[in-house]
Amino acid sequence: MNRQQFMQAMEIHLRPMDPLERAELLADYEQHFEMGLREGRPEEEIARELGHPIEIAKEALGDRYDAQTPGSDPFYARTFEEMRSQQKKGNRAARNFFTAIGLFFLNIILAIPLGLTLWSVWLTIASLSLLVVAPVAAAVDFLYLGHFEYSELFVSIGVFGIGILFAIATKRVFTAFKLITLQYIRWNQKTMKGDV
Amino acid sequence: MNVNIQFKKGVLELCVLVLINRQDRYGYELAQAVSQHIEVAEGALYPLLRRLVNDGYCTTYLQESSEGPPRKYYKLSDTGRDYMKTLTNEWNGFVRNVANLIEEGTPNE
Numbered sequence: 001m002n003r004q005q006f007m008q009a010m011e012i013h014l015r016p017m018d019p020l021e022r023a024e025l026l027a028d029y030e031q032h033f034e035m036g037l038r039e040g041r042p043e044e045e046i047a048r049e050l051g052h053p054i055e056i057a058k059e060a061l062g063d064r065y066d067a068q069t070p071g072s073d074p075f076y077a078r079t080f081e082e083m084r085s086q087q088k089k090g091n092r093a094a095r096n097f098f099t100a101i102g103l104f105f106l107n108i109i110l111a112i113p114l115g116l117t118l119w120s121v122w123l124t125i126a127s128l129s130l131l132v133v134a135p136v137a138a139a140v141d142f143l144y145l146g147h148f149e150y151s152e153l154f155v156s157i158g159v160f161g162i163g164i165l166f167a168i169a170t171k172r173v174f175t176a177f178k179l180i181t182l183q184y185i186r187w188n189q190k191t192m193k194g195d196v
Numbered sequence: 197m198n199v200n201i202q203f204k205k206g207v208l209e210l211c212v213l214v215l216i217n218r219q220d221r222y223g224y225e226l227a228q229a230v231s232q233h234i235e236v237a238e239g240a241l242y243p244l245l246r247r248l249v250n251d252g253y254c255t256t257y258l259q260e261s262s263e264g265p266p267r268k269y270y271k272l273s274d275t276g277r278d279y280m281k282t283l284t285n286e287w288n289g290f291v292r293n294v295a296n297l298i299e300e301g302t303p304n305e
Contacts, residue, residue, distance in 0.1 A: 021246070024246075025242055025243065025246060028223055028242040028245075028246075028268070029239070029242065031223065031224070031265065031267075031268070032223060032224050032227065032238070032242075034264060034265070035224040035264065036224065038263060038264060049227075049231070049237075049238050050237060050238050050239035051236075051237025051238065051239040051240060052237070052239075053239075055237060055239075055240075056237065056239035056240055056242075056243070059205075059239075059240045059243050059244075060242075060243035060246075
């Protein structure tokens with residue numbers, strides 16, 4: 001058995017091991033070969049002294065070694081599903097990063113100005129509903145300033161009505177905008193979580 | 197023969213601890229040092245070293261060497277030293293007892 005054969009066999013038999021741990025252990029054996037070769041010893045001799053890969057793997061895996069585990073079967077190949085789940089895991093960090101950047105610019109350039117516009121429209125409507133106090137103004141005018149005109153009375157009653165309409169509009173618009181805003185925030189959260 | 201392998205496996209841990217206690221060593225060096233005294237599959241050494249590190253008996257550090265890549269040195273920790281002393285005592289007592297038993301068991305020879 002030469003160096004390559006030994007390392008390949010170790011790689012296969014150590015499969016049940018955690019990937020990082022396995023990589024470190026394999027690096028130990030690589031280094032062992034390097035040093036042996038540097039002393040001028042043949043690969044076959046070094047491999048023979050190391051022992052049989054299956055026996056070493058049994059030793060290294062301890063309780064984790066099991067004839068049924070995928071790693072103990074030299075013909076085992078990862079399924080498509082296993083490869084995909086691993087790839088997903090690897091890409092997640094990078095994906096999250098870019099999603100965050102994308103959302104950040106979307107929010108800064110579009111969503112926040114648009115949201116502010118919507119809500120300032122609402123604020124305008126809401127302040128127009130303050131027209132309902134017009135009759136009070138007329139009353140103050142009459143009671144404290146002694147100033148009375150029929151036209152003022154009628155106009156104040158009319159404006160009161162318009163104020164009520166705006167108040168109703170304020171409530172409706174508030175409900176609608178709240179819904180839009182909350183849905184947008186929820187979409188942001190879902191996008192970050194990667195559900196979309 | 198197989199029994200002998202089991203003996204060696206059990207004793208390998210103690211040998212490695214004693215060797216590292218004398219001086220910090222790297223894997224290949226340890227393998228050579230052990231092989232001088234007992235014939236073992238050197239490959240078993242690396243999982244063992246890993247276990248010693250995980251259990252806190254050893255620490256590792258990298259050191260540049262004049263030739264080749266930096267070497268991973270193993271150093272005995274304080275708990276490792278205590279553990280080695282315990283193992284050594286147990287081993288000595290065990291060996292003595294077994295020797296006594298064998299001697300007592302064969303009085304006619």
